[in-house]
Amino acid sequence: MKRKFVYFLAAMLISAASCSFTNKTFDNPDKDKLLVDLITYVLEKGHYNPxxxxxxxxxxxxxxxxxxxxxxxxxxxxxxxxxxxxxxxxxxxxxxxxxxxxxxxxxxxxxxxxxxxxxxxxxxxxxxxxxxxxxxxxxxxxxxxxxxxxxxxxxxxxxxxxxxxxxxxxxxxxxxxxxxxxxxxxxxxxxxxxxxxxxxxxxxxxxxxxxxxxxxxxxxxxxxxxFDPHTFYFAPEDKDRFDMSMSGKFEGIGARLEKRNDNIRVTEIISGGPAWRGEDLEVGDVITKVAQGNETPVSVVGMRLDDAVKLIKGPKGSEVKLTVRGVDGSIEVITITRDVVEIEETYAKSSVIERNGRSYGLINLPKFYIDFTDYEERNAATDVALEIERLKESGVEGLVLDLRNNGGGSLKTVVDIAGLFIKEGPVVQVRSTGRGKEVLADEDDRIQWDGPLVILVNELSASASEILAAAMQDYERAIVIGSSQTYGKGTVQNLIDLNQFLRGDNDFGDVGALKLTTQKFYRIDGGSTQLEGVKSDVVVPDKYAYSPIGERDQENPLPWDKIDPVPFEKWEPSVDLQAAVSRSKARIATNEQLKLIDENAKWIRDRREEKVIPLNLAAFEADVEKDEEDAKRFTKIGEYETGLKFQPLSYEIALMEQDSVLKKKRERWYKDLAGDVYMEEAINVLEDLRMSDIKQGKLAERSGMKN
Structure with a gap:
């Protein structure tokens, strides 16, 4: 679908580019004019609703x-x-x-x-x-x-x-x-x-x-x-960062940097990267010079951070030499061979949850990541499939897929992940202006996980997250727990490399890319998630409940609409989903922790609406003391304990023994989850579904599941 659109747009633009944008020499103003010409033309011809x-x-x-x-x-x-x-x-x-x-x-x-x-x-x-x-x-x-x-x-x-x-x-x-x-x-x-x-x-x-x-x-x-909130121009450096955020990897040394007082300072060494493996570069070090291999070093003192990063990053296998001033004042030249660096926080991670002698699986998916140049490389769908297999080997009896704060990503990975939970069938409908709709379907009749499934969402679950949650809801395959509605982004963007429309040699270099809204997607029941999002089966109060953060709060979102549904066969569950939903709602209605969270969200809203701040010390201090006194009743939120125990999978235990940073990250994650009332309710629901399974005599039939 994306390839069809790019070819279609390229065909329209190449003729214009060949006569208007090539065989010229541009200084900066001419390059700016070129960008205006390109972008306005692409918007006019390619935007979903120009x-x-x-x-x-x-x-x-x-x-x-x-x-x-x-x-x-x-x-x-x-x-x-x-x-x-x-x-x-x-x-x-x-x-x-x-x-x-x-x-x-x-x-x-x-x-x-x-x-x-x-x-x-x-x-x-x-x-x-x-x-x-x-x-x-x-x-x-x-x-x-x-x-x-x-x-x-x-x-x-x-x-x-x-x-x-x-x-x-x-x-x-x-x-x-x-x-x-x-x-x-x-x-x-x-x-x-x-x-x-x-x-x-x-x-x-x-x-x-x-x-x-x-x-x-x-x-x-x-x-x-x-044109809409999600159409965006990426300058060349911004496009590189976008690609990195979508794939979770880049080629370089594996360090995060900041500029402070004209100095380029190391703020983090990324686990598993070349700098981490070399153990020479440390957090707090100041990089003063950069040399490519045996070339003359270039001073980066006072240089723009983006320009310094360009010098330090580079292709896998190439060598960079950094002149570094340590925190003790010592000067050292460190040689690092660049490599592919993976940002671990981007990728799916899983845990075994234990309660009352039973085990359940958790997969946290931060985004639907993909390598745009090669789908066979690491992507969200293959990783989730792998985590499911690992959890099945651990004997889990139910699965939680955590999509909270997941802002979306690749449409293809959504369809593939949905296919892990259903036999086959449509997942999402996509429509472009002036063209018929397209139905994206899972065509693989294999089912990776056929057991009880809960999906966690919140107001920041957007786009691809909403597609997956909506499909599982329409199939009655899962129970969706979370905010009253998700973010409400029902549009599809394509990343258009503007350089593809320029031919021949030019003197103005990379002109960047345009992330362009080209389509809208719809649930298989015909409804759009645009503005309305996905309504949770079980609504749970949370801290974002009264915050203006959804698509409906943007200045110029595209409107909600509806198209015809497509035929699909609902999942034939061995469990009573509605009974589990009813029990969950009853628990939530009496849950004191959730009542406190709702009160806190309202308090935060009221504080946000206070716009006049006293600059008298006594008055300012009195306001602070009042806020602190009011906030005391919310301290119990952070003290809440679910009683759930979180354990790493066996393969990750070995990794954590070698990587203290990864170990600390996982321990912090487990600690946060141990006080997560939403995760607690997800496990409650899975236990209800498991008991329904037992009554139906289905649990023992499922391979990889305990009796």
Whole structure:
């Protein structure tokens, strides 16, 4: 399906690209114009529901873009905004003519205002704050207007910096009081102010690292995201990160880095990677130079983080030499042979859950990952199948598939995973504008797991997670436990490499990619998950219940609709699903832990709606103390114990003996799960289903299951 679309779009664009985009030499402005031409054409011809580029569209893009540039309204003056307003209804015309004057104006003005703010915040922090003064700050930035003068901007910065200082001063004051130590407020205030200056210095260092192309990417995404929330332009570096997030792997040394005070610092060594195996590079080390093999080293001090990472990463088997300053000040040259690095947190992981002498299986799937270049490489479907086999060998009597916080991924892996639990049949319907629908089905009649199945979801379970949960619900194959509804993303995106439309040599390099909404998917019963998500069979209160985080809370989501269902045969269960659902609902209604979680979610909502914060020390401290007192009743949430025991599978025990980092991660995971009331209810449901199995005389017939 994806390949058909890419070929279709490529056929349309190659003719345009061959006459308009090739055999030219482009400097940066020409490259920007090229991107505008490419992206607007792809959007017009390939988007599922293309927008009309008119004045209304232009106005919405204008608002989105200005907000992205200055969300806290602490850079631009009202006079800037009034000047920009002349372009409010002109962006559509500029897109059609590749006119970049609006972007150039806002970019140059922003740099000027940022330079002014960089001076301003330092001057503000030269003088101590008076925390006896009765004043407050309004942090409802959406409702704030832009200021008229620089003096008013100074006042706005002063309030923001005063709040930041106060947030550091109060903990220091309370620490002194708890230790019964003497202190002077003036000294604590000075230290807090110095810490704020350091924080904002690092903030402006990050801004200083941004180049024109980075800001142009923000402009482009203000345009493309107006089509829908999931259409997005990826600059070349961003595309690499997206590919890495989808596949869970990259080629490099296996270290996470950050830039601080012009230094490239190691923040994490990734387990199993080349740096981890070499044991020379350590967290806290500062990389000062990078050399490719025997070439001359290049200094990375003061270099943009992205540019330094480009030098350090490289193809498998190549050699990189890092000049490193250790935490003790020693200087060393470390040689590392690059390799494929797998990010373990991306992949499916499993555990055996023990309670009352019974064993159940848990598979946690963080995303539906895939290597776009080769499906035979590691992917979510093959990993889940493997974990099921390992759990069956452990004799588990039921299975929990945890899709909480899983934002989606590959559509193909969803169909393949669904096929692990049903004999065969349709899984999802997909429809493109102006074309008939396509039904994606499991065509393999093998069943990997035919036992009791529970799927856990929450408000952050999106896209592919919703497809799988919906299919299992429609087949009556599983009981879905979780939030009242999932995220509500019922659209399909294709990643379009924009470079494929350019032919011949060019001087402007990689132009990036466009993640484009090309289709909508529908349940096999015909309903869309767009906006509405998947309704859980058993609704469990959770901390996200009152948070505006779903698709319906986005600015311009595509609408909900419905198409005809497709024929399918429901699962013939040996268990009474509805009876298990009824028992679960009865337990939840009387569960004090879940009532407390619901109260906490409401409290968090109410706190989030409080927008005016006092900047008087006594008033601020009184508010903090009140919040702490109110929050005490929620401490029991973190103290809850389910009594469930979590054990690694035998193959992982050996890995954990060799890898202390993996061992710590798993132990932390097991500890979190041991207090997870949702997991507890999932096991309760599996026990109900197991008992129903026994009554039906089916449990003993299932291979790999205990009696």
């Amino acid at each position: 927008e009309e580029l008119d004045d209304d569209f232009s106005s919405r893009v204008y608002d989105r873009y200005i907000e992205a540039l200055d969300p806290l309204k602490r850079f631009f003056l009202k006079e800037d905004i009034e000047e920009f307003e002349a372009y409010r209804n002109a962006i559509d015309d500029q897109l059609k003519t590749s006119d970049l004057s609006f972007f150039s104006l806002t970019y140059e003005r922003l740099l000027k205002r940022m330079d002014e703010a960089n001076v301003m915040y330092k001057k503000v922090l030269e003088e101590p704050f008076d925390f006896n003064k009765d004043e407050a700050i309004d942090v409802d930035y959406d409702k704030l207007d832009y200021v008229n003068t620089r003096d008013e901007l100074w006042d706005r910065w002063k309030l923001q910096l005063k709040l930041s200082t106060l947030e550091r001063l109060l903990p220091a004051k309370r620490e002194k009081e708890e230790a019964d130590e003497a202190y002077e407020i003036a000294e604590l205030e000075e230290t807090a102010r110095e810490n704020v200056e350091q924080t904002f210095s690092e903030f402006f260092d990050i801004y200083d690292d941004l180049q024109r192309k980075d800001w142009f990417g923000i402009y482009l995404n203000a345009v493309v995201e107006e």
